[in-house]
Amino acid sequence: MKNLQAIFWMVVTTLLFAIVTGIVRYIGSDIPAPVAAFIRYIISTIFFIPLIVRMFIFERNRRNRRVYWSRGLAHGFGVILWFFAMARIPVSEVTAIGYITPIFVSIAAFIFLKETLSISIIGALAICMIGMIIIIRPTTSGIATGQLSMIIATLFFAASYILAKKLSETESTLEILVALNFIVTLTLAPFAIAFWVTPSLQEVLFLGVVALFATAGHFTMTIALKLAPITITQPISYVQIVWASGIGFIFFGETISLWFTLGAALIILSSLYVTYTSSANQNKDLRSLAAKN
Numbered sequence: 001m002k003n004l005q006a007i008f009w010m011v012v013t014t015l016l017f018a019i020v021t022g023i024v025r026y027i028g029s030d031i032p033a034p035v036a037a038f039i040r041y042i043i044s045t046i047f048f049i050p051l052i053v054r055m056f057i058f059e060r061n062r063r064n065r066r067v068y069w070s071r072g073l074a075h076g077f078g079v080i081l082w083f084f085a086m087a088r089i090p091v092s093e094v095t096a097i098g099y100i101t102p103i104f105v106s107i108a109a110f111i112f113l114k115e116t117l118s119i120s121i122i123g124a125l126a127i128c129m130i131g132m133i134i135i136i137r138p139t140t141s142g143i144a145t146g147q148l149s150m151i152i153a154t155l156f157f158a159a160s161y162i163l164a165k166k167l168s169e170t171e172s173t174l175e176i177l178v179a180l181n182f183i184v185t186l187t188l189a190p191f192a193i194a195f196w197v198t199p200s201l202q203e204v205l206f207l208g209v210v211a212l213f214a215t216a217g218h219f220t221m222t223i224a225l226k227l228a229p230i231t232i233t234q235p236i237s238y239v240q241i242v243w244a245s246g247i248g249f250i251f252f253g254e255t256i257s258l259w260f261t262l263g264a265a266l267i268i269l270s271s272l273y274v275t276y277t278s279s280a281n282q283n284k285d286l287r288s289l290a291a292k293n
Helices: 002-027 033-046 049-058 065-086 091-098 101-112 119-136 145-168 173-194 201-227 230-252 258-292
Strands: none
Touching (some): 002 201, 002 230, 033 049, 033 065, 033 173, 033 201, 049 173, 065 145, 065 173, 091 145, 091 230, 101 119, 101 145, 119 230, 119 258, 145 201, 145 230, 201 230, 230 258
């Protein structure tokens, strides 16, 4: 049952993050990317000041402090590279390249967290990867700086995800979320100062909504990580590209090509397969336990 609950929360997470992408696209490029990212994170951080004071001042010797900082720095650098890529290559391409992250996450979870990587999960990852390749249809013209920065960003995000899983074993969901917002804000601050442009009130309000949905997304993602292994939850993150395409079609008039439909179908089918196999395996374990008793 926990696996199904984790999958549900991951689906919710993908929807929340897709909404964030849509709002950021609506805001446009009037605000420099580091400034927009900094405002988004500092808005979230302001609401958590009492907890930040407790965690980072009164509990300076708390356990996992190094893991908290490592995750925040990794995520912060990933955000910087993500915004760098956003300014140089299409949003759809940034999103598609971002789906390399689950491959790195699942492999790293197998190596460092000793999580099981079953044949069914390997197959789901492979099918998701094929779906992503069909959607982006890479050429032989080489890798642009924006593409390279996004690929590197996926490594940082994978590290952030793995460290979040590590923290979820002992730390509360709220504490993990608070620490991430605070440390990423500190990481982004010097870049925001270097490129500072004062935003309008409307832009600040939109970024506040972004902060709300993004914070909720990190909260639901952490819940999912507490309920099931990364190798179960991570393939479900591919569903985000389906939400994103729907938002693009409805609100921005983007057309959906046959290639995209084929790739999205593979992503959905593989995610459903993960849901089915995880549920079947868990029910099998419960039946075995009942038989022993």
